[in-house]
Amino acid sequence: MSNRSFYFVCLVLGVFMVLIQEFVDVPDLLIQIGGLCLLMFALYNITKGIGDRPHNDSFIENDEEE
Secondary structure, rough: HHHHHHHHHHHHOOOOOHHHHHOOOOOOOOHHHHHHHHHHHHHHHHHHHHOOOOOOOOOOOOOOOO
16 A cells, blocks of 8 residues: 555544544544544645645736836
């Protein structure tokens, strides 16, 4: 399994853990914190691989007309 698919599995598992605890009568705080940490870990690592946006040269110039 590649790193990217591992991070997507962590993302889905984190969302699942947080959402399930919202619908339980007595939510477990440690499971919610663990799911949130797993979610943030996955989001950070997925977005780290996105990279910079390419610079597009615009045809519109912002010079003021006199």
